[in-house]
Amino acid sequence: MPHILVDRLVKTYRISERDPGLAGAVRGLLRRRQRTVEALAGVSFALERGELLGFIGPNGAGKSTTIKILAGILRPDGGRVEVDGRDPFEDRERHVGRIGVVFGQRTQLWWDLPIGEGFDLLRDIYRVDAARYRRTRDELVSLLKLERVLDQPVRQLSLGQRMRAEIAAALLHEPELLFLDEPTIGLDAPSKLAVREFVRRANRERGTTVLLTTHDMHDIEALAERVIVIGHGRVLADSPVEALRAQVAAAGIAADAAIDEDEREDLAIEEVISRFYAMHGAHEA
Numbered sequence: 427m428p429h430i431l432v433d434r435l436v437k438t439y440r441i442s443e444r445d446p447g448l449a450g451a452v453r454g455l456l457r458r459r460q461r462t463v464e465a466l467a468g469v470s471f472a473l474e475r476g477e478l479l480g481f482i483g484p485n486g487a488g489k490s491t492t493i494k495i496l497a498g499i500l501r502p503d504g505g506r507v508e509v510d511g512r513d514p515f516e517d518r519e520r521h522v523g524r525i526g527v528v529f530g531q532r533t534q535l536w537w538d539l540p541i542g543e544g545f546d547l548l549r550d551i552y553r554v555d556a557a558r559y560r561r562t563r564d565e566l567v568s569l570l571k572l573e574r575v576l577d578q579p580v581r582q583l584s585l586g587q588r589m590r591a592e593i594a595a596a597l598l599h600e601p602e603l604l605f606l607d608e609p610t611i612g613l614d615a616p617s618k619l620a621v622r623e624f625v626r627r628a629n630r631e632r633g634t635t636v637l638l639t640t641h642d643m644h645d646i647e648a649l650a651e652r653v654i655v656i657g658h659g660r661v662l663a664d665s666p667v668e669a670l671r672a673q674v675a676a677a678g679i680a681a682d683a684a685i686d687e688d689e690r691e692d693l694a695i696e697e698v699i700s701r702f703y704a705m706h707g708a709h710e711a
């Protein structure tokens with residue numbers, strides 16, 4: 427049984443629209459006009475225990491929606507999703523204890539609370555055994571170099587400190603599965619390297635399964651052996667990064683924009699992915 431099974435997943439959002447100006451607002455009160463956005467249009471993949479998957483795609487492709495469904499936050503409109511054979515949404519109470527989630531764009535810690543106290547609250551929420559909690563917390567605090575900020579409230583932390591605290595918070599209950607949605611967004615180079623190194627170790631040494639979303643292709647190059655590319659809610663590729671590079675090079679040759687062997691090696695990862703998105707018309711309109 428795969429750790430994660432996603433089978434023809436569909437998710438549609440309904441958005442209320444109104445015309446601009448006061449007249450539009452009044453008309454909107456009388457009659458709601460709705461538009462639908464097909465965020466996922468049949469996404470399928472499977473992930474084995476201990477894998478580290480790069481889950482990439484342009485803005486609006488459906489990455490966060492997929493993660494929210496896998497985390498049990500959103501219910502899909504169609505298709506099947508299983509984590510360890512369980513439905514994340516229907517069984518979310520048990521599910522949340524087995525996963526860790528980091529949304530780089532939002533904090534899951536308490537804004538006014540010192541992070542050490544936030545960690546203690548999470549121990550209570552996840553009902554982690556006291557001795558085990560102390561061991562895991564001390565290890566995470568040391569690995570993520572959080573000793574000097576434990577007494578500071580989240581609102582006083584720099585972005586890099588906060589992101590390290592978020593990652594620690596997501597791992598305090600020792601989940602087997604970690605969802606990272608843009609964990610390096612806005613970080614400086616040393617902080618990015620620290621986060622990458624930590625994620626690599628969590629995956630290699632603890633065997634944590636990781637699904638990583640990022641727009642920083644250096645994260646992907648450094649960490650992911652396998653990538654899934656999605657665009658407009660569909661899977662465009664599921665392969666090693668090198669296979670994408672080969673596909674991009676072959677397309678260049680077919681279009682008479684020859685890319686020779688040396689050039690192919692030198693093609694920066696951003697260039698490879700940008701060309702791949704362009705080849706598949708994946709970018710937002």
Ligand SMILES: Nc1ncnc2c1ncn2[C@@H]1O[C@H](COP(=O)(O)OP(=O)(O)OP(=O)(O)O)[C@@H](O)[C@H]1O
Nearest residue numbers: 439441463465483484485486487488489490491492
């Ligand atoms: N709560 C929502 N209500 C309405 N539409 C939404 C909502 N959340 C996402 N969408 C739409 O669904 C589509 C997929 O969004 P999603 O956030 O999953 O993309 P993403 O790949 O994570 O993008 P990004 O890289 O920009 O974060 C987009 O068109 C987005 O506008």
